[in-house]
Amino acid sequence: MSNRVSVQLFGITREIVGTSALTLDLPKTGQVGELLSNLKEQYPALTGLRSLLVAVNGEYAELNQPLHPNDEIALIPPVSGG
Amino acid sequence: MSNRVSVQLFGITREIVGTSALTLDLPKTGQVGELLSNLKEQYPALTGLRSLLVAVNGEYAELNQPLHPNDEIALIPPVSGG
């Protein structure tokens, strides 16, 4: 069974990371917060954003939310629609 | 020199009076209030309206405003545009 998850990237996070999707190992805790910390470590420019949320299966997620291999994960930088 | 004024009628006042314009003698005081009182006496149904204002030359007029023969006078029953 795969322990990898796919993370979709949009807007400035897509430009910072340089791709519109990443495939990552699930973090040890299996939680959103650790995934986000790992990404910020790997791409320090992410820490300069005004906010950076994580969506799991189309809903804004808490940092302690557990992740599962088939989850649809996305980084959500500050939105600016309208 | 004429002492008569023309009064335009709209909506329910037009229907009460039965015409879209009246020609009247200027009242003795020459003021809006007396013109209005005379009309209410002659057409008692006007007293049943929620409000009845007088416009002189396109502006809402006070009751003590003096009238002049060439003034454009109109009765303004409660408005309901929009």
Added chain:
Amino acid sequence: MVSITTEPIDMNAAYQHVSTDAAGAITFFFGTVRDNTQNRPVERLEYEAYDRMALAKMQEIADEAGQRWDVRKYAIIHRKGNLAIGDIAVLIAVATPHRADAFDACRYIIDTLKQQVPIWKKEIFEDGQVWVDAHP
């Protein structure tokens, strides 16, 4: 631009009129003919206007809105005559740089128009007709 017309109101022409590169927000308010009033079925409406004064009051209201908010372009168009269910009786269009002004100005204009502009509406029911708000 303020106008009173017997023709159907053209929202595309209104949009063209208010559209400007300086606007980030445009609000439209359409007053439309509803099929009932307090649950009594309405067949149609008749609107009558004291045109000269109505246009002057509409212009005054637009000018006042322009004093209070950053209105770059506007259109206030009122129809008169016989209107059917679904017809547009009035269109208020306001263009501003930012959206709060567009909402506030548009709402001020329609609220004030309904209070001050000499236009009258008669509701025609199956079994009668009434000048709206005429009596207490």
Added chain:
Amino acid sequence: MVSITTEPIDMNAAYQHVSTDAAGAITFFFGTVRDNTQNRPVERLEYEAYDRMALAKMQEIADEAGQRWDVRKYAIIHRKGNLAIGDIAVLIAVATPHRADAFDACRYIIDTLKQQVPIWKKEIFEDGQVWVDAHP
């Protein structure tokens, strides 16, 4: 109806969609591409959306508006891709029996959309570009 499109937004189709005999009031809010941001000239905008989540959030917002106000019909249409000055980026249309609800619901929808819906806008200037509000 909620939608995200790369095509120009058709206000006539939106009006047809929300028009209903039960409505006495229809509000439109157009978010349009302004030619400047804080007085810096803008050349064009690029919008990007996380479509799946954006549509779900738009629907949530519409449903919430329907809980709070007497909304009979609505349309929330957001465009994405390259937009030129003057283009319509978003159209919110709301039909209600009475006008206060139409204004309140329309404003709630656009205010909440701007806070919650995962859509991003990049401003392209003559000498650079910036993702709007991305940085403190």
